[in-house]
Amino acid sequence: MFRAAIVALGLIAGWISPALCGQELSYDQVRAAIIANRISLIDVREPDEFAAGHVPGAINLPLSAFKVEALPPSSQRPVVLMCRSGHRAAQALAIAQAAGRADIDIYPGSMIDWKAAGGPVVAGP
16 A cells, blocks of 8 residues: 555656556557457546546546456456546556556546547436
8 A cells, every 4th residue: 555655646746657557548549449349448537527528438436436446357358547637547557556456557648638539428427
């Protein structure tokens, strides 16, 4: 837990790049993986943000209540984390990796990039 706190602090302060935590995926990579049903996309924004608009098929696991045990098992599809801008996703990634999960990647552009690229968005829970 101490390591996770140090990594999260480093991410918040900008001392550690999300690139050092997990593979960074582009819009095109995430979109193609969603279409092919090859990833579990986890949105770590708060429920109200998620309900206002999210990537179709994304699962909401808010960072404020984030539990590594709630992530899909590593034996299934790879997990990709996203949020609004990539910052909270990087924090969740650090927590997951500190708990031993090595199969998790990040979409650093997250919803800002997704919307800018014209990706589909749905509202509701």
